[in-house]
Amino acid sequence: xxxxxxxxxxxxxxxxxxxxxxxxxxxxxxxxxxxxxxxxxxxxxxxxxxxxxxxxxxxxxxxxxxxxxxxxxxxxxxxxxxxxxxxxxxxxxxxxxxxxxxxxxxxxxxxxxxxxxxxxxxxxxxxxxxxxxxxxxxxxxxxxxxxxxxxxxxxxxxxxxxxxxxxxxxxxxxxxxxxxxxxxxxxxxxxxxxxxxxxxxxxxxxxxxxxxxxxxxxxxxxxxxxxxxxxxxxxxxxxxxxxxxxxxxxxxxxxxxxxxxxxxxxxxxxxxxxxxxxxxxxxxxxxxxxxxxxxxxxxxxxxxxxxxxxxxxxxxxxxxxxxxxxxxxxxxxxxxxxxxxxxxxxxxxxxxxxxxxxxxxxxxxxxxxxxxxxxxxxxxxxxxxxxxxxxxxxxxxxxxxxxxxxxxxxxxxxxxxxxxxxxxxxxxxxxxxxxxxxxxxxxxxxxxxxxxxxxxxxxxxxxxxxxxxxxxxxxxxxxxxxxxxxxxxxxxxxxxxxxxxxxxxxxxxxxxxxxxxxxxxxxxxxxxxxxxxxxxxxxxxxxxxxxxxxxxxxxxxxxxxxxxxxxxxxxxxxxxxxxxxxxxxxxxxxxxxxxxxxxxxxxxxxxxxxxxxxxxxxxxxxxxxxx
Numbered sequence: 001x002x003x004x005x006x007x008x009x010x011x012x013x014x015x016x017x018x019x020x021x022x023x024x025x026x027x028x029x030x031x032x033x034x035x036x037x038x039x040x041x042x043x044x045x046x047x048x049x050x051x052x053x054x055x056x057x058x059x060x061x062x063x064x065x066x067x068x069x070x071x072x073x074x075x076x077x078x079x080x081x082x083x084x085x086x087x088x089x090x091x092x093x094x095x096x097x098x099x100x101x102x103x104x105x106x107x108x109x110x111x112x113x114x115x116x117x118x119x120x121x122x123x124x125x126x127x128x129x130x131x132x133x134x135x136x137x138x139x140x141x142x143x144x145x146x147x148x149x150x151x152x153x154x155x156x157x158x159x160x161x162x163x164x165x166x167x168x169x170x171x172x173x174x175x176x177x178x179x180x181x182x183x184x185x186x187x188x189x190x191x192x193x194x195x196x197x198x199x200x201x202x203x204x205x206x207x208x209x210x211x212x213x214x215x216x217x218x219x220x221x222x223x224x225x226x227x228x229x230x231x232x233x234x235x236x237x238x239x240x241x242x243x244x245x246x247x248x249x250x251x252x253x254x255x256x257x258x259x260x261x262x263x264x265x266x267x268x269x270x271x272x273x274x275x276x277x278x279x280x281x282x283x284x285x286x287x288x289x290x291x292x293x294x295x296x297x298x299x300x301x302x303x304x305x306x307x308x309x310x311x312x313x314x315x316x317x318x319x320x321x322x323x324x325x326x327x328x329x330x331x332x333x334x335x336x337x338x339x340x341x342x343x344x345x346x347x348x349x350x351x352x353x354x355x356x357x358x359x360x361x362x363x364x365x366x367x368x369x370x371x372x373x374x375x376x377x378x379x380x381x382x383x384x385x386x387x388x389x390x391x392x393x394x395x396x397x398x399x400x401x402x403x404x405x406x407x408x409x410x411x412x413x414x415x416x417x418x419x420x421x422x423x424x425x426x427x428x429x430x431x432x433x434x435x436x437x438x439x440x441x442x443x444x445x446x447x448x449x450x451x452x453x454x455x456x457x458x459x460x461x462x463x464x465x466x467x468x469x470x471x472x473x474x475x476x477x478x479x480x481x482x483x484x485x486x487x488x489x490x491x492x493x494x495x496x497x498x499x500x501x502x503x504x505x506x507x508x509x510x511x512x513x514x515x516x517x518x519x520x521x522x523x524x525x526x527x528x529x530x531x532x533x534x535x536x537x538x539x540x541x542x543x544x545x546x547x548x549x550x551x552x553x554x555x556x557x558x559x560x561x562x563x564x565x566x567x568x569x570x571x572x573x574x575x576x577x578x579x580x581x582x583x584x585x586x587x588x589x590x591x592x593x594x595x596x597x598x599x600x601x602x603x604x605x606x607x608x609x610x611x612x613x614x615x616x617x618x619x620x621x622x623x624x625x626x627x
Contacts, residue, residue, distance in 0.1 A: 012196045019059045019165075020136050021095035024268050025208065029163035033209040035060055035067030036163040038136065044152060050231040054143045054152060060172060061136045069464070070162050072128035073139040076111070080233060081145040088126055091136040098135065101126060148177075149232040149359045150215040151225040156191075157202045158220060164207035167218060171225060172199040176451075178228025178240065182356040185219040214526050215507035215535035215606075216349075217597065239357045242399065247404020253306040254341055254401060258330035264314050265334045278337045279370050283386045291326070294318050295380040307341075307364075321346075321364045324379040328366050342367045342376070344398035344411070349538070351397035354408055360420055365393055367400055367409070385487035389414075390449035391539065393502060418538030419445035423518060423545045431552045433504035435509070436497070437575075439547075443492040446539055450538040451492040455483045472520055472618075476500050504623065510558070513542050515587045519545055520617040525607045535603050537570065540595035551583040552625070559622035570594055570606050573613050577621075585621070 018024030018036040029036050036608045038059040055538065060069055077083050088101040104123040126139070146571075154169035175198050185502040194201045202223060228240045235252050241243045271288060272281040296318040307326035313319040319327060325341055332339045343352065346363030353360065368375040368387075375387045378400075379403040384390065399406050425439030443451045454462050458527040464476045470476055480497040498517075505512045551557070566573040571593040591613065 005488070018095075018582055019092040020138065022093045022134055022136075023095075025061065025165065027207055030063075031209065032161055032211055032601055033163045034063045034064055035070040036165060036209075037070075037157070037188065038169060039167045039383075040156075040164075040167045040484055042154065042169045042275075042458040044169075044171040044225075044229070044313050046171070046177065046179075047149070048146060048174065049148060049227075049229055049236065050146045051176055052145050053152070053362070054141075054145075056139070056141045056143075058139045059136060060139075061134055062130070063134045065133075068128075070200050071126065071128070071137055071139070073106075073141075073204060074385050075122050075136065075141050076125060076144055076626060077143070077215060078121045079142060080147050081420040083124060083141065083143050085140065085142040087138040087141075088128075088137050089174055090128065090130075092132065092137070093134050093136075095136070098131075109149075114283050117604055120492075125216070146234070147232055148227055148230045151227070153225070154223040156202075156204055156221055159566070160212040161209050163209040164204065164225060166203070168201065168206075168224070170199070170201045171454070172253045174198065176209075176574070180356070180358075181225050182226070182420070183384070184222050184224065186221055189221055189509075191221075192306070201318060210532070213528065213531060213533050213535070215275055215410065215537065215603075216533040221354075224353075224356055226356065228357075230359075232359070233601045237359075237565045240357070241406075242354075242357055243405030245357050245403050245405070246399065247615075249341075249343075249401050250403060252328065254464040256335060257307050257309045257326055259311050260314055260330050261311060261333065264331075268331050268334055272335045279368075279375070281335050282332060282337050282339075282368055282375070282441075283327065285335065285337070286379075286386045286551065287326050287472070289324065289331065289379060290382045292317060293324055294382065295324065296320060305359075310386065317553060325364045325366045325580075328377060328518040332366075332368075335597070338369060340367045340400040340402055341370075342398050342400050342494065344393055345396060346392050347393075348394050349394075352398065352399050352408060361399065363393065365389075365398070367398070374409055374412075383485065384455065385448075385490045388490050391446050392449075394446075409622060414445040414539075415544040419447050419541040420540065421541070421543045421607050422445045423543075423547070425518065426548045426550070427548075428516065429475050429504060429513065429552060429555070431554060433498065433506075434501045435494075435503035436499050438495070438497045441494040441518075443494070444490065445541075447541060448492045451483075451494070452485060455485055460577045470518065472501055472522055473503075473514070473517060475502070509624065511555070511625075513549075513621040513623055514559070515547070515549075515575075515619055515621060516545070516589060516617045517547070519543055519589070521591070521610070521613050522617060525603075527607060528603070531603050533597035534598060534600050535606065536597045540593050543589070543591045545589040547587045548580070549585045549587060549621075551585070554626050555586065555623045556626055557585070558624045561616065561621075564612075564616050566609065567611050568605065569600070570596070570609055573616070575616055575619070589617075 012200045025036055029510055038061055041057045043055040058362050060071055073088055075083050075086055086106060087102050089097060090099040092098055107127050108124055111121045111123055156167040188260055192203045231239045238248045272284050275281045298318050308319050308323035310330035313323050313327040317336045329339050329341055343361035344363050345361055366377040366379055376389050378384050389411055394411055397408055397410050400409055421443050423436055423441045427435055427437045429435050466478055477499050479499055482495045484493040486493060560577050564575045574590045576588040580586055
């Protein structure tokens, strides 16, 4: 009996709340999980048009180093947002308290990352280095803000390899402010919703972790919230319709910000004096802005949304996307070319939502109406061709801010063959098996956009990148590399010379010669036994290669790959080998990949298509000596 008593006394006493121990996690939530959200409660209370309180309670168990990023114990603050409370407690796997973390233990730093950022926003973030896995963190915060333009979005799950045991989002609001919400990508998720006249609650339980699948479109479950009447940095706003929202932006954020010094006005008039076509005038103005200004991110109070006055940009020579777009617009006004300040999502392709009027977008560009179409100008780039958008802003819904109100438009698309890489090259094989190659490569569309960054990089960095890109060719040396950015025709031209010793590989009495030197697609999509999601080819493109190969007189071709012609719904691929003369061969290759959204059932067919491309791109000629 005494032994039993001693054992019971020595055994750990588990806490009442099983959310701080791994014992309370169902087995199915542990599978494929780097972390599990045990309990998350977010409460948003909109007290008035200028007062909102956000309370967060989050309990998360972390199984490994990859799950640490899901802790998300972070809050932002500035002159209009105050962190009233922030703290955390860390527990071991059995629920024993390891550490209390108070406000003073959180890292406090500015969101301005480098010299090109200017911001008054700061962040408090928990940076915890664990001594053991698994561990559990209980995190709590309370934030108060006078801005009601941006209400937190509910994301019950926001990462792969993370399970959710319970997540609840509550929001209350005065009914006269015009509260609204939009549910996105619920699918078959079992979400419980409870709504009253001035409150709304969502909850979900036992969401199992999902693995990442290649080419899967990113569509997380979430709910957006907004108000028809809101406050932004002390400025009252209205968002009942996009037209009304655009009027508000024009009157409160843009109006009276386009004044320019008389000297600058006269200078820009002189520059365009010999032009009558508005598009050519706009191109001259655009180049003037590129040569005079540089991009600096500015996020100071209302300046995070209101452009810096054009006269200040003119004097300082810098600005953020809002300021530079507004400055370009001011210059165009001077020479009589109409344009519109435009709000857009830059980066990941995302639309301004037509049926949910609210503060949306993270970027500003300038729109130029011309002959029944719209030209979009990226005013932050010092190198981009006039009228070229690139994949940062192409093919998405944007909001034009006109004097008469807001108007939604879709930006231009670069589809499939628009995004071309065309290579013409010559390879000379020497008697010792070494090779020299010279190639001219031209890029258009999104492939143009990808290449323009190289003209600004140091040559060594560019060469290192190319060597990694062509890592399948051993001991490759780049002898010469030249770029020409043809902005008039929106084409990037490249001339490259390379050499490779021992390029021809001996295999017994025969020798092997690689045909595709510069443009191999050697990676194949991952195979899935039971894929869950449909897949998306986000960007289509077209490659065409014509390579002349000159062999030594002492070598003859004894075997070559068969010509290939593949046609699928995802694209086409073909190769052809022509004998021009006794020792001269021409290798032709064409690859078209089509943008599109495809079903789960079609994925394996796509994977096999890419697998065949990878196999054929590694094809070789077999040579034999004439001696």
